[in-house]
Amino acid sequence: MSVICKDVKMAFKTAAGSVSVLKGVDFSAPAGMLTMLVGPSGCGKTTLISLIAGLLRGATGSMQVFGHEVSSMSASMLVPYRLKNIGFIFQQYNLLAGLTASENVAVPLVASGFDWPTALSQGKVLLEKLGLGTHAHKLPSQLSGGQQQRVAIARALVHSPKLLLCDEPTAALDGQAGQAVMTLLRELAIAEDRAAIVVTHDPRVYSFADRVVHMEDGLIAKVESISLGKPDVTTHSTSR
């Protein structure tokens, strides 16, 4: 297992008092597989991946990502950890508006110390793979939603991260574009040494997962292992 979370608890302080969002989550995401994290709004999916990414802190329990205990890392350690190990794909793409597609893809490499020409050429190669070679010079505003999300996929993968975290990657896309994005994710993101976690509400894309982890009310309700194209082959519940 490349991502192993054990008894993760997280609470937020609000004006009304402390709100428990994660109530003792045991979660894992193996390398070489696409794990989908599904569940109703407010069940704690985004909080869980934010904790795994080191974007949120303050949880109790253990969160091991490729051997790193994320919960014990300092804020300054988390920044290079993210840069080196994690690729992000966001619901709203979050591309930098002033940068072209290839420049957006190059950002993680430049941040890792590559020079711009090298980073740009690597970015262009990846964009070619994603079918966006002719759009490499375009700004995000000149691309469709599906194309933007493909640029975001390229940006997430360009530095070969060990963990890919996708937050509702198809939510802003129509059905066809969503299917296309998920197909690409399966083709490019799955690698033996990489784990991919996709948070989604969209049941139409469950079929792209190797595992579907259902969350409810801050707990893992159910984990399904799926053979591609044949969902619900194995079902076992871990709800408390």
Next chain:
Amino acid sequence: MNLVAFKILLHDKAKYVALVLGVSFATLLISQQSAIFHSLMHASTRDILEANQADIWVMKSSVETLDQGYPIAELSVNRVRSIPGVQWAVPYYQSTAQLRTEDGRMKLVQLVGIDDLSMVGAPQEMLIGTLAGFHQPDAIVMDIAGYTNIFPGVEPRVGAIVEIGQRRAVVVGICYIGASWSGMPRVYTRRSLGVSMARETLNPVTYVLARAAPDHSPEEVAKQITKATGLKARTRSEFMDDTQTWILKYSGIAENFGITILMGVVIGVAIVGQTFYMFSVENLKQFATLKAIGINNWVILRMIMTQALFVSTIGYCLGIGAANLFFAMTSTQLSGGLRGMFMHPFIFVGSGIFIVLVTLLACVVSVRKVLTVDPAVVFRG
């Protein structure tokens, strides 16, 4: 990552232009007002600047500023000449007088009586005529701005006849003098003629202008003059300082310009600060994305500082360029209150440093927001 910073900055052209214009406007306001203030202070010592052959000014002990010269006895000139270390000393007369044109119009003028023999104190830049003209009977030399004020619409020329203090006077030359503190037309003449025009009979000297001998310091000689004569003797630079200090203290000019310059500062800080803050807030999600990807706060800080320095440099160049254009257009005029005004190099440098500091200050406020943004916001659609 500086390239990313530039691209983010330049992408929203409207905001970029607003930022640059804000900085430019603040620069223009601050540098132009500072330069006018400095030029006015410079102009307040106009006679001292013109009589640049003298390095010591001797006057009645009660004199505090150049325009307050009181008449002193003519004998004072010889007393100053007798002091060891004085190379030469000449009388200098300064007064206001009433000028009447041939068609009966009256003007109050600043009358300057220069030494009949040495011509020390004569205008430096003759536009029409020469200094030799001073030796003609009833000769006066007028400054060009004064001439156009007294004879509006008349082509400047020698030969115009006026009456000063009920004495006939003939314009034998026209000179250029930078703007003076009083703004009155300036009329130069021989001192002997000037005192009669001003109807001064008892004490026909306002200042004694002197020069220290080559092996004596003006400061030391001035002290010796004061000690021996009881008159106040100041070196050229000391008297300029006295005059400017008096003006700063009693005229209210410092407060007036200070308020305007302060407004420039406030407007600059407000415009630049507000626009930069809005700019950063609107780009907050982009910065949060960078933070989520794994770019540390130092790099983000450097990116924002790069943006601020770039904006302030472009804005400063435009603003200082506009201020210089203003002075290029106004300072070369022969008449008008802004003639001869200029921008001292320290205003170039000072306003540049100030604008960079203002922009960085504005930036610090917005940086705080960016540095403290929770990168987890990237997961909130």
